[in-house]
Amino acid sequence: MNTLYHKAVFTLSAPNLTSTPKDTGREVAFAGRSNAGKSSALNTLTRQKSLARTSKTPGRTQLLNFFELNESLRFVDLPGYGYAKVPERVKREWHELMESYLKERTSLYGIILVMDIRHPLSEFDWQMIEWCDHEQKPLHILLTKADKMNFGAAKNVLFQVQGELAERDMDVSLQLFSSLKKMGVEDVHHLLDSWFQA
Ligand SMILES: Nc1nc2c(ncn2[C@@H]2O[C@H](COP(=O)(O)OP(=O)(O)O)[C@@H](O)[C@H]2O)c(=O)[nH]1
Ligand SMILES: [Mg+2]
Numbered sequence: 001m002n003t004l005y006h007k008a009v010f011t012l013s014a015p016n017l018t019s020t021p022k023d024t025g026r027e028v029a030f031a032g033r034s035n036a037g038k039s040s041a042l043n044t045l046t047r048q049k050s051l052a053r054t055s056k057t058p059g060r061t062q063l064l065n066f067f068e069l070n071e072s073l074r075f076v077d078l079p080g081y082g083y084a085k086v087p088e089r090v091k092r093e094w095h096e097l098m099e100s101y102l103k104e105r106t107s108l109y110g111i112i113l114v115m116d117i118r119h120p121l122s123e124f125d126w127q128m129i130e131w132c133d134h135e136q137k138p139l140h141i142l143l144t145k146a147d148k149m150n151f152g153a154a155k156n157v158l159f160q161v162q163g164e165l166a167e168r169d170m171d172v173s174l175q176l177f178s179s180l181k182k183m184g185v186e187d188v189h190h191l192l193d194s195w196f197q198a
Contacts, residue, residue: 004069004196005189008046011066011074017100020064023107025072028195031098031128032114034080037144040179041114042067042077045188052077062094064101073196074107082124102131110138110195112188117143117154117176120161129170140191141174147181 014020032038039052051067065077078101081094102108111132115125120143132139143161146154154176165172173191177184 004073005045005192006047008042008048008051008067008069008075010051011068013063013065015063016097017104020105021066021068021074023105025074025107026109026196027066027074027076027105027107028110028112028192029076029078029101029108030112030114031078032080033082033116033119033122033124036080036114036116036119037179038077038080038114041112041142041144041177042075044179044182044185045192046075062090062097064097069196076108082122098128099131102135102137108137110140113139113141114144114177115141115161116145117157118145118148120157121164129165129172132172133170138195139170139172140188141172142177142184142188143174144177144179146176146183147178 011021012019030038030042042052043049046067052065062079064079067075067077069075078098079094081098086094102111111128113125113128115121129139141161143154143158149157158174158176161174165174175184175187177188
């Protein structure tokens with residue numbers, strides 16, 4: 001099924017739920033803090049250099065970006081969060097948009113939560129984890145930029161995060177990932193295969 005992911009094409013950017021593509025078929029959403037490495041992960045998984053824009057300066061626009069894989073399957077790049085300089089009003093809007101998207105979007109099958117392995121489980125990550133738990137949506141965590149640490153240290157973070165999730169009774173899967181080194185790509189593809197076919 002890998003070729004399916006390589007076929008992703010940008011569909012549209014939606015500032016609210018009413019302007020999203022028709023709520024049919026199945027979609028998988030990518031969430032994460034600004035700068036976590038979400039766009040890079042999307043580009044790596046689709047083997048496209050600039051499908052989702054990557055940048056060093058965290059974006060301020062709160063848009064849901066849709067990418068079509070075929071007539072019934074989609075990826076969604078959710079607006080980044082946790083950017084300290086964003087005004088209170090924008091934070092509130094992000095909160096409302098995310099909450100209603102996760103609650104109301106019937107075609108949303110599961111969420112891939114991207115975390116920088118050096119800064120895992122922020123307050124915003126926990127918010128996302130709790131929403132998914134509440135809405136009973138499958139959640140998979142990518143601890144990305146794993147290339148920034150040696151393998152032993154990265155494994156330690158993985159176990160530590162796994163422990164914290166278990167402590168809060170969260171049924172979440174997780175793995176190491178690196179867009180730079182193309183690490184963990186096959187595992188994500190296998191997971192996506194199961195989400196899209198289940
Ligand atoms: N070393 C390394 N850097 C990465 C990786 N993924 C992303 N980055 C860098 O982290 C920064 C933010 O990445 P981006 O994908 O734009 O993050 P986003 O805001 O979550 O979409 C950019 O400078 C990327 O080049 C990775 O796996 N390894
Ligand atoms: Mg991005």
